[in-house]
Each structure stands twice: as structure tokens, then as C-alpha cells.
Amino acid sequence: MISFVLRRALLVIPAFIGVTLLTFALVHLIPGDPVLMLAGERGISVERHAELMTQLGLDQPLWLQYATYLGNAIQGNLGKSIVTHRPVTEEFLTLFPATLELSFCAITFAILLGIPAGVLAAVKRGTILDHGVMVVSLTGYSMPIFWWGLLLIMLVSGILGWTPVSGRMDPTIWMDSVTGFMLIDSLLTKEPGAFSSAIRHLILPSLVVGTIPLAVIARMTRSAMLEVLGEDYVRTARAKGVSPLKVVMVHALRNALIPVITVIGLQTGVLLAGAILTETIFAWPGVGKWLVESIGRRDYPAVQGGILLIATVVILVNLLVDVLYGVVNPRIRYRR
Amino acid sequence: MALLEIENLTVEFGGGSNPFRAVEEVSYTLEKGEVLGIVGESGSGKSVSSLAVMGLVSFPGKVTASRMAFDGVDLQTLSPRQRRKLTGSDVAMIFQEPMTSLNPCFTVGYQITEALKIHQGGTRAERKARAVDLLGQVGIPDPASRLGTFPHQLSGGMSQRVMIAMAIACDPRLLVADEPTTALDVTIQAQIMDLLLTLQRERGMAMLLITHDLAVVAEAAHRVVVMYAGQVVESGSVPAIFDHPRHPYTKALLAALPERAIGAERLNTIPGVVPGAHDRPKGCLLAPRCPHVQDRCRTERPPLEDGPDQSRVRCFYPLDPDGVPTA
Numbered sequence: 001m002i003s004f005v006l007r008r009a010l011l012v013i014p015a016f017i018g019v020t021l022l023t024f025a026l027v028h029l030i031p032g033d034p035v036l037m038l039a040g041e042r043g044i045s046v047e048r049h050a051e052l053m054t055q056l057g058l059d060q061p062l063w064l065q066y067a068t069y070l071g072n073a074i075q076g077n078l079g080k081s082i083v084t085h086r087p088v089t090e091e092f093l094t095l096f097p098a099t100l101e102l103s104f105c106a107i108t109f110a111i112l113l114g115i116p117a118g119v120l121a122a123v124k125r126g127t128i129l130d131h132g133v134m135v136v137s138l139t140g141y142s143m144p145i146f147w148w149g150l151l152l153i154m155l156v157s158g159i160l161g162w163t164p165v166s167g168r169m170d171p172t173i174w175m176d177s178v179t180g181f182m183l184i185d186s187l188l189t190k191e192p193g194a195f196s197s198a199i200r201h202l203i204l205p206s207l208v209v210g211t212i213p214l215a216v217i218a219r220m221t222r223s224a225m226l227e228v229l230g231e232d233y234v235r236t237a238r239a240k241g242v243s244p245l246k247v248v249m250v251h252a253l254r255n256a257l258i259p260v261i262t263v264i265g266l267q268t269g270v271l272l273a274g275a276i277l278t279e280t281i282f283a284w285p286g287v288g289k290w291l292v293e294s295i296g297r298r299d300y301p302a303v304q305g306g307i308l309l310i311a312t313v314v315i316l317v318n319l320l321v322d323v324l325y326g327v328v329n330p331r332i333r334y335r336r
Numbered sequence: 337m338a339l340l341e342i343e344n345l346t347v348e349f350g351g352g353s354n355p356f357r358a359v360e361e362v363s364y365t366l367e368k369g370e371v372l373g374i375v376g377e378s379g380s381g382k383s384v385s386s387l388a389v390m391g392l393v394s395f396p397g398k399v400t401a402s403r404m405a406f407d408g409v410d411l412q413t414l415s416p417r418q419r420r421k422l423t424g425s426d427v428a429m430i431f432q433e434p435m436t437s438l439n440p441c442f443t444v445g446y447q448i449t450e451a452l453k454i455h456q457g458g459t460r461a462e463r464k465a466r467a468v469d470l471l472g473q474v475g476i477p478d479p480a481s482r483l484g485t486f487p488h489q490l491s492g493g494m495s496q497r498v499m500i501a502m503a504i505a506c507d508p509r510l511l512v513a514d515e516p517t518t519a520l521d522v523t524i525q526a527q528i529m530d531l532l533l534t535l536q537r538e539r540g541m542a543m544l545l546i547t548h549d550l551a552v553v554a555e556a557a558h559r560v561v562v563m564y565a566g567q568v569v570e571s572g573s574v575p576a577i578f579d580h581p582r583h584p585y586t587k588a589l590l591a592a593l594p595e596r597a598i599g600a601e602r603l604n605t606i607p608g609v610v611p612g613a614h615d616r617p618k619g620c621l622l623a624p625r626c627p628h629v630q631d632r633c634r635t636e637r638p639p640l641e642d643g644p645d646q647s648r649v650r651c652f653y654p655l656d657p658d659g660v661p662t663a
């Protein structure tokens with residue numbers, strides 16, 4: 001098992017290098033002179049321009065620039081934001097818990113609803129229930145996130161008034177940020193109603209971010225279950241006198257989870273992409289909203305660093321999923 | 337009283353006006369401690385009929401019977417829950433494909449103790465000790481260390497031994513073995529067959545031995561049921577049927593045995609194929625392939641008629657001891 005984890009971990013290195021190449025190219029492929037961009041409309045003298053080029057290392061050959069960039073990136077140094085002049089990594093890390101909390105709640109919601117829905121659809125295949133689950137999940141999958149988010153805000157927050165419109169916490173509640181995770185911080189504080197406020201703020205954005213993963217997980221679970229339910233070992237379990245519920249939830253689901261886990265891993269990318277839009281709609285102070293704002297401000301170091309960090313998170317989550325895959329599937333674990 | 341009584345068992349697939357009868361009016365009985373062979377070509381309904389006996393035919397399949405009783409208990413009136421109490425304990429089954437019949441995600445130990453947990457309870461340690469004991473009984477070396485292995489680490493023969501251990505875990509009185517050796521190496525086949533027969537004798541367990549190999553039946557079974565296209569065409573004691581087959585199909589099957597073909601230039605085969613879902617003849621199902629076919633055979637279905645010594649045959653003109661059709 002340890003060698004299995006190590007082998008998977010080694011694969012992270014080329015993926016990381018690939019991402020740095022992409023983010024590096026991103027800035028260097030953007031047309032226009034970065035120094036002129038910095039200077040803005042005021043203009044700049046030729047001497048000052050050359051000075052800045054040297055200062056930013058932009059007069060060096062491209063490969064050397066990349067090597068410097070990669071070396072810095074590995075040490076966690078992604079430059080400073082042009083706007084706030086704070087290190088990009090630091091800005092990212094203060095905002096990341098908000099995104100992580102949202103993504104975690106969204107994927108939990110998607111898994112807790114998607115797997116049972118898929119199992120139910122497979123067991124009751126061909127019935128109205130099955131068709132219902134499939135139609136709803138197809139609709140969810142095709143829903144534009146932006147539109148879906150606004151619709152929910154209008155309906156649930158606006159007309160029904162059930163949940164707050166935006167943010168992470170009621171502005172009347174003041175509390176310290178200990179972990180950056182509202183659900184935890186609100187439990188640590190003595191402020192009354194903080195936890196329920198944190199939850200109420202999380203519901204709608206989680207639902208919006210989780211909709212596409214939910215649809216994908218439900219469909220994948222259904223098709224994996226349909227395949228597994230026809231397997232010989234399911235018949236063997238029934239021949240032992242195992243109850244129908246246990247045949248489905250233990251013998252079949254355990255096998256069906258193998259492809260489902262892969263899909264869940266692939267959804268983390270989708271999840272963070274969804275978070276970028278959703279955070280903007282819900283004014284959620286996470287890295288997604290920050291990234292969109294940085295793009296608007298042409299804060300290239302922030303954009304470059306933000307994308308690299310988000311991509312790194314996706315790579316690490318996929319590593320975690322690979323390891324989990326080995327835990328669930330003994331055939332992988334033992335292969336040399 | 338017979339241990340297992342099956343009368344007019346029919347299994348249909350596909351609804352509508354024209355369902356496909358995979359099993360049609362199958363009847364047989366099985367005494368305590370007896371080995372009953374069921375033989376027939378591929379597609380003759382051997383597996384489906386035995387799955388019906390186990391209560392394992394699932395949704396699109398529809399099972400009907402005028403009587404299906406185990407040890408005098410009518411299986412058709414039992415609730416699903418009561419029925420499950422029998423399956424896996426008093427009645428157990430092993431399958432044709434041992435490699436795919438074990439769940440790849442669970443250890444051998446888990447899969448054996450599961451049956452014990454359902455039907456006998458006991459403590460974890462007791463179940464584990466019993467599992468080790470069972471693995472030893474089916475001839476797996478160093479059984480204690482095998483509990484933690486996963487099915488993909490086992491060979492076909494080993495998998496089938498584990499399946500057998502699982503099946504006999506709760507001391508069944510009836511073991512249904514559906515072609516237990518077909519998927520195995522020839523050298524392993526004999527070992528597994530020996531193991532099954534030894535266990536059967538030691539435990540006085542009745543066995544429904546499904547096979548398409550008449551040689552196995554001759555060696556292992558007391559009585560035999562010959563199936564063709566979902567029907568029983570002949571049944572009786574092994575010596576009687578092997579000496580004097582009364583149904584033309586049984587005779588043809590026997591003639592196809594390699595050891596009966598000594599002197600012949602090539603193996604005897606039965607020309608034609610088993611009728612499928614859409615080309616079932618109106619009369620006797622064998623009529624298109626039967627060498628002795630008469631006009632009546634093409635228009636009327638022969639019934640399964642009782643003969644001497646609990647034998648039965650489904651033929652208007654059964655063969656006499658000289659192999660000549662009677663009038």
C-alpha cells in the first residue's frame with residue numbers, strides 16, 4: 001500500500017511542472033508590454049522602462065525566466081499582487097478556507113444525494129422513479145451555473161426570504177477568524193446564532209456549486225450499479241440468503257463505488273470552476289471571487305499565482321482520490 | 337417423503353402475448369442424500385430451472401409451478417423472508433464460473449463468515465474458527481492464512497473450493513451444483529468432483545448435479561433427469577437409463593459419448609440445434625431433429641408419462657430395449 005501511494009505521488013511532479021508551464025506561458029502570451037501595462041495611462045520614460053524590465057527580470061532569456069519562476073513557485077513565492085502589494089500566496093491562503101468550505105459542503109451535498117439517487121434509480125430501473133432521477137439530473141447538468149444561482153437567489157432569498165442573499169455570516173455577528181472556516185469558527189465563538197447563520201449562508205451557494213457534480217454522480221452511480229447488479233457475485237450473495245437491502249448496499253454498491261470515486265475526483269476541477277462563478281454571484285469572499293476581481297484589475301501576478309495554486313489543489317485532490325481508489329479496490333492495491 | 341418435490345415448474349421470460357418459456361413443466365423429485373444429475377445441451381434450461389428452485393430468478397423471469405416443496409414445506413407459500421432463511425442454510429448453491437462468483441471487493445474470510453453470520457449467528461471468533469475449519473475441509477492448504485486473501489489472488493480451482501466452503505458453511509441438506517467443473521482445467525475438474533462427492537457422502541447431503549457431461553453423471557449420480565429445450569424428456573435411475581434409453585434424445589446423447597464411439601470413424605453428433613425463443617415447434621420439441629419422427633409428433637406435444645421404477649419419458653413412441661420405437 002505504501003509503495004502504491006508513493007508511485008501515485010511521484011506522478012504529481014510532471015503534472016505540477018505542466019501547470020507551471022501553462023501559467024508561465026499565460027502571462028507571456030498575453031499581447032502587450034507588461035511594464036507599459038503597469039504604468040497605465042500616465043506613460044513612462046525610456047530609462048524607467050528599461051530599469052523596470054531589469055527589475056522584473058523581463059530582459060532575461062525566456063528559459064531563465066521560467067527557471068526562476070519555477071524555483072520561486074516551489075518555495076511558495078508567487079510574487080506580489082500589483083494592486084495590494086501583498087504576496088500572492090498569502091492572499092490566496094487567507095481566502096482559500098472560504099472556497100474550501102464551500103466546495104466541501106457542495107461535494108458532500110452532491111455525494112449524499114447523488115449516490116442514493118443513483119442506487120435507487122438502478123434498483124428501480126425502468127420505473128417512473130428511475131426516469132425522474134435521470135431527467136432531473138440531466139436538467140441539473142445542463143443548467144448554466146450563473147442563471148441557476150441568480151434564479152435561486154431570487155426565489156429562495158428574495159421571494160421566500162429563507163436564506164441570506166450573500167456573504168458568509170450575518171454582519172451583526174462579530175467574531176474572530178481562527179481557522180477561516182465559518183462552520184468551525186462559529187462553533188468556537190460565544191456569539192449566539194453564529195453557527196446557524198453560517199449554515200444558512202452556505203445552503204444556496206453549496207446547492208449551486210454542487211448541482212453539476214450531483215447530476216454526474218447520480219448518473220454514474222446508476223450506470224455502475226446497473227452493471228454490477230448483473231454480476232455473478234451478486235447472485236452468489238443472494239444464494240447465501242443475504243437480504244435484498246444488504247445485497248444492494250454492501251455487495252453491489254462497494255463494487256459500483258470504484259468508478260464513482262473516479263468521477264468524484266474528476267469533479268473537483270468542475271467544482272472549483274463552479275466556485276469561481278458562484279462566489280461572484282453570492283459575494284462569497286473566496287479565491288474564486290478574488291481571481292475574477294484580479295482579472296478585472298489586470299493583476300497578473302495574482303491571476304498567475306491563483307491559477308497555479310488552484311491547479312495544485314486539483315492535482316492534490318486527485319492524488320487523494322487515487323489513494324482512496326486503492327483502498328476501495330483491492331485489485332489495484334496489490335498490483336505490483 | 338422426498339426432500340425436494342418439483343412439479344410442472346415453468347419459467348417464462350418476456351411478457352406480452354408470446355413469452356419465451358426457458359423452462360416448461362419440469363417435474364422431478366430428489367430423496368434425502370441422493371445425487372440427481374440434470375443433463376442437457378447448452379440452453380436447455382438447466383441453470384434457469386435450478387435458479388427457480390433456489391428462488392433466485394429475478395425480475396423479468398416469471399416462475400410458476402403446481403408444486404415446489406422442500407422437506408414437505410411448500411416453497412411458494414413462504415414469505416420472501418422465510419424463503420431466505422432456507423437459501424444459504426438448508427439449500428445452498430455453487431456456480432459454473434467460480435472466478436466471477438466471488439465478490440472482488442471482499443476477503444475470502446468475510447464472504448464465508450457472512451453466511452454463518454446470517455444463519456447461525458455466534459461470535460466473531462467462533463465464525464472465524466469455523467471458516468478456517470471449512471477451508472481446511474475443502475482442501476485449501478494453510479487455511480488460517482487464507483482468510484485475508486482477495487478473490488483475484490486465487491486460481492479458478494481455489495475459487496471453486498472457496499465457493500464450496502461457503503455453500504457447505506451452514507450444513508445444507510441440499511446442494512445445487514450448476515456445472516461446478518465446466519470452467520476449470522481438466523486436471524482440476526476431477527479433484528473438485530471428488531471433493532464434492534466426498535462431502536456429499538460424508539454429510540449425507542442431497543445434491544442436484546447439473547452438467548452436460550454424461551460421463552460425470554454415470555460416475556456420480558443415482559438418478560438422472562435429461563432436459564431438452566426447457567423440458568424434461570426422460571428421467572430415471574442411472575443404470576436403467578444408461579442401459580436402455582427410452583427417449584430418442586437420450587439415446588443420441590449417449591451415442592455421442594466418446595467411449596461409446598469406439599470403432600466408429602468419427603464421434604456421433606446430434607444434427608440440428610435446440611429450438612430458440614422464436615422457432616419452437618408446435619408438436620414434440622425434438623421432432624425436427626428426431627430420426628424416428630412420425631406425423632403425430634409434428635402436431636401434438638407428448639406428455640411426460642410415468643414408466644416403471646419411477647422412470648418417466650416424454651415420447652409417443654418410446655424406444656424398446658433393442659432401440660426400436662414402440663407403436
Ligand SMILES: Nc1ncnc2c1ncn2[C@@H]1O[C@H](COP(=O)(O)OP(=O)(O)OP(=O)(O)O)[C@@H](O)[C@H]1O
Nearest residue numbers: 349358376377378379380381382383384385397548
Ligand atoms: N434472464 C434471462 N432472460 C431471458 N432469457 C434467459 C435468461 N436467463 C436464461 N435465459 C434463456 O433461458 C434458456 C435456458 O438457459 P439456461 O442458462 O438455463 O441454459 P443451460 O441449460 O444452463 O445452458 P448452459 O449449459 O449453457 O449453462 C436460454 O435460452 C437462455 O437464453
Ligand SMILES: [Mg+2]
Nearest residue numbers: 382383384514
Ligand atoms: Mg447453465
